[in-house]
Amino acid sequence: MKFVDEYRKKDLILSVAENLRAISRKEIILMEVCGGHTMAIHRFGLASLLPSNIRLISGPGCPVCVSSQLFIDKAMAYSKIPGTIITTYGDLIRVPGSSTSLEKERAAGSDIRIVYSALESLEIARGNPEKNVIFLGIGFETTAPATAATIIKAKKEKISNFFVLSAHKVMPPVMKALVEEGVKINGFIAPGHVTAITGTSIYNDLASVYGLGVVVSGFEPADLMQAVLMLAIQMESGTPKVEIQYQRVVHYKGNIIAQQLLDEVFVHSDDSWRGLGMIPDSGLKIRENFSSFDAEKQFTVNVPESVEPKGCICGQILRGIKTPEDCTLFAKKCSPSHPVGACMVSAEGTCATYYKYRS
Amino acid sequence: MKLKERNILLGHGSGGRMMHELISDVFIKHFGNEILNEQSDSAILSVGSSEISFTTDSFVIDPLFFPGGNIGKLAVCGTVNDIAVSGAEPLYLSVSFIIEEGFPFNQLELIAESLASEAKKAGILIVTGDTKVVNKGKCDKLFINTAGIGRLKMKNRYISKALNLREGDVIIINGNIGDHGLAVMNARESFNFKTLVESDCASLNHMIKEVLDKYPVKFMRDPTRGGVATVMNELASKTNLGIELSESDLPVNKGVKAMCEILGFDPLHIANEGKVLIVAEEKEGLKILDLLKKNILGKKSAIIGRIVNEHPGKVVLRNETGGRRIVDSLTGDQLPRIC
Amino acid sequence: MCLAIPAKVISVDGTTARVTIEDVEYTASLLLLDDVKPGDFIMLHAGFAIEKVDPQEAAETLQLLLDMEKNLPN
Numbered sequence: 001m002k003f004v005d006e007y008r009k010k011d012l013i014l015s016v017a018e019n020l021r022a023i024s025r026k027e028i029i030l031m032e033v034c035g036g037h038t039m040a041i042h043r044f045g046l047a048s049l050l051p052s053n054i055r056l057i058s059g060p061g062c063p064v065c066v067s068s069q070l071f072i073d074k075a076m077a078y079s080k081i082p083g084t085i086i087t088t089y090g091d092l093i094r095v096p097g098s099s100t101s102l103e104k105e106r107a108a109g110s111d112i113r114i115v116y117s118a119l120e121s122l123e124i125a126r127g128n129p130e131k132n133v134i135f136l137g138i139g140f141e142t143t144a145p146a147t148a149a150t151i152i153k154a155k156k157e158k159i160s161n162f163f164v165l166s167a168h169k170v171m172p173p174v175m176k177a178l179v180e181e182g183v184k185i186n187g188f189i190a191p192g193h194v195t196a197i198t199g200t201s202i203y204n205d206l207a208s209v210y211g212l213g214v215v216v217s218g219f220e221p222a223d224l225m226q227a228v229l230m231l232a233i234q235m236e237s238g239t240p241k242v243e244i245q246y247q248r249v250v251h252y253k254g255n256i257i258a259q260q261l262l263d264e265v266f267v268h269s270d271d272s273w274r275g276l277g278m279i280p281d282s283g284l285k286i287r288e289n290f291s292s293f294d295a296e297k298q299f300t301v302n303v304p305e306s307v308e309p310k311g312c313i314c315g316q317i318l319r320g321i322k323t324p325e326d327c328t329l330f331a332k333k334c335s336p337s338h339p340v341g342a343c344m345v346s347a348e349g350t351c352a353t354y355y356k357y358r359s
Numbered sequence: 360m361k362l363k364e365r366n367i368l369l370g371h372g373s374g375g376r377m378m379h380e381l382i383s384d385v386f387i388k389h390f391g392n393e394i395l396n397e398q399s400d401s402a403i404l405s406v407g408s409s410e411i412s413f414t415t416d417s418f419v420i421d422p423l424f425f426p427g428g429n430i431g432k433l434a435v436c437g438t439v440n441d442i443a444v445s446g447a448e449p450l451y452l453s454v455s456f457i458i459e460e461g462f463p464f465n466q467l468e469l470i471a472e473s474l475a476s477e478a479k480k481a482g483i484l485i486v487t488g489d490t491k492v493v494n495k496g497k498c499d500k501l502f503i504n505t506a507g508i509g510r511l512k513m514k515n516r517y518i519s520k521a522l523n524l525r526e527g528d529v530i531i532i533n534g535n536i537g538d539h540g541l542a543v544m545n546a547r548e549s550f551n552f553k554t555l556v557e558s559d560c561a562s563l564n565h566m567i568k569e570v571l572d573k574y575p576v577k578f579m580r581d582p583t584r585g586g587v588a589t590v591m592n593e594l595a596s597k598t599n600l601g602i603e604l605s606e607s608d609l610p611v612n613k614g615v616k617a618m619c620e621i622l623g624f625d626p627l628h629i630a631n632e633g634k635v636l637i638v639a640e641e642k643e644g645l646k647i648l649d650l651l652k653k654n655i656l657g658k659k660s661a662i663i664g665r666i667v668n669e670h671p672g673k674v675v676l677r678n679e680t681g682g683r684r685i686v687d688s689l690t691g692d693q694l695p696r697i698c
Numbered sequence: 699m700c701l702a703i704p705a706k707v708i709s710v711d712g713t714t715a716r717v718t719i720e721d722v723e724y725t726a727s728l729l730l731l732d733d734v735k736p737g738d739f740i741m742l743h744a745g746f747a748i749e750k751v752d753p754q755e756a757a758e759t760l761q762l763l764l765d766m767e768k769n770l771p772n
Contacts, residue, residue, distance in 0.1 A: 001620065104368065
């Protein structure tokens with residue numbers, strides 16, 4: 001595949017590793033905050049290629065993992081309203097809520113459908129005028145614009161049976177929160193596709209105020225290795241800054257159209273991140289003038305008090321403080337076929353990734 | 360299986376770990392016996408002085424018509440292949456229909472035509488059957504159940520039992536993986552991807568007979584639901600040997616590879632309906648490979664891995680960039696109602 | 699979920715584009731991207747084209763990596 005295969009060549013990856021070994025001396029800890037990066041690092045075994053002074057940790061990069069239990073429980077409750085069709089990205093289908101999951105509710109008779117694009121959800125609404133179609137909006141800045149565009153299209157085409165339950169989140173507040181909490185990080189491998197939308201200015205404070213290096217990385221193994229090399233060079237020369245490795249896709253300004261759509265439909269609000277608690281200004285809520293599409297405003301449901309499963313340390317794993325191997329449930333009570341916490345269910349979750357690529 | 364799961368989930372039928380748990384915890388628990396407990400796709404039975412291979416299958420595929428075939432063709436191929444990979448020569452099939460009230464006659468006719476045409480290709484006779492019609496809404500359009508019988512030569516009797524496997528034995532597959540599952544998923548879901556990928560649905564008995572007549576084979580199985588990964592895990596577990604697969608040697612259609620990248624699927628977990636995995640000693644394996652490649656159903660045959668003594672019971676994939684990772688059986692339900 | 703894949707634009711029709719990844723075809727939404735022409739490559743994510751892939755930058759990144767291979771220290 002073009003623009004993919006070239007960046008997977010073994011020799012390229014190994015040569016970057018050689019360069020790293022030659023120049024990198026300082027002990028540094030780098031955090032990636034993107035499920036796609038977590039997957040790629042493990043799939044291609046990149047951590048084992050790094051010199052021992054560089055440590056990679058996974059942060060809260062999986063939007064499914066950090067969606068609050070309340071959100072999942074609400075989705076479940078909506079699915080039980082007669083005449084409702086729930087549409088969702090596949091990633092969410094097996095995430096456990098307090099007592100059940102969308103997959104289990106589907107088995108019990110609820111109409112829950114997997115879609116690849118939010119626009120499919122709109123088509124389902126158009127094709128089923130007598131039903132209410134609720135789309136579960138999860139994802140960071142890469143995916144939220146798609147939801148925004150779909151809501152705007154729904155308004156334009158006067159589709160009145162389409163709704164969105166938004167659990168969309170934005171990255172910078174949680175990155176800052178982790179640093180302020182004291183999680184030991186020297187630099188961030190920043191998410192390539194989030195930044196393609198937002199542009200790089202969202203990371204400026206991390207470099208100028210907190211003195212952290214930030215390199216925006218692509219998703220192929222050569223991209224990630226090059227990003228680590230760029231961060232190592234920054235660390236060795238003591239010049240933390242914001243750089244783009246993924247230059248074939250990311251521009252400093254980002255995607256202006258997508259940014260405008262986001263701004264038109266969503267407003268930043270305080271939001272609860274599963275395992276991390278409330279983070280100010282980190283969520284995207286649907287604005288007043290689009291409230292007729294906001295599932296939270298249009299449907300009232302009773303949801304139980306959220307209960308985190310006993311023994312589950314997803315919160316600490318999401319902060320990068322612990323690894324899945326530190327969890328007493330990992331690979332025993334909690335596995336992909338019987339997930340306890342969200343980190344295991346989502347295909348990109350840290351625990352699912354560790355499990356899949358365990359040696 | 361966790362007793363707190365009170366309802367059957369789609370994952371219980373997907374051919375992976377959940378289904379195995381269901382079979383052990385409910386079916387084998389109540390009516391297991393020496394033969395059933397082997398959980399082979401085909402049971403090897405001694406009837407008088409003959410050995411026969413006996414299998415059954417149900418087809419609940421949705422949609423009924425998909426690129427490369429339909430439920431009728433699939434019903435024959437699936438059953439014929441189950442018998443053929445046990446080392447036997449398929450002879451007779453039964454075919455039972457459960458039809459939803461209102462199902463169109465012309466579609467049933469097309470399906471019957473496919474059944475007939477595939478039976479002819481495979482050289483088997485459909486000798487008995489059954490027909491039931493249920494009220495609208497009580498079954499989804501059409502379900503087909505089959506049973507098949509084949510004649511087994513003594514020398515092939517042990518093929519499904521995976522005996523005498525050794526380090527260095529090679530694992531061969533006769534072509535591209537993942538075609539069937541993806542073709543069906545694409546025809547069904549609202550995802551709107553257009554692809555040339557077609558089901559690989561085919562009767563493999565003639566090709567398999569050619570191989571068995573000439574060369575000794577240690578083990579065979581067809582990687583249907585749950586894919587190559589699930590069969591390999593079953594084999595590793597059964598023999599308590601390790602299996603090493605090579606990612607760069609896996610034959611995968613470009614379109615299937617692309618769809619897997621887009622949707623985050625693993626071709627090793629996707630169902631195939633025209634593929635057989637063969638394990639043989641290395642020397643024989645190379646000759647088998649040559650023979651397969653001469654067959655129209657084996658043109659893209661490849662050696663995809665070998666048996667090893669390390670990591671007993673586990674399947675490991677060496678990937679293109681030199682890393683290694685464990686390959687598990689399919690968990691839960693990646694693509695529902697694929698066959 | 700970050701899964702985005704490079705796809706080649708075959709044709710453009712208002713707010714949608716026919717794109718291909720190998721021989722897989724999809725109708726992607728252009729609601730988030732304008733100035734897209736046949737022959738361009740875009741990143742496809744959840745049914746939308748979210749950005750263009752710049753072949754020039756791609757080639758430069760690749761060249762940088764290849765040069766690293768050639769100029770390995772010692």
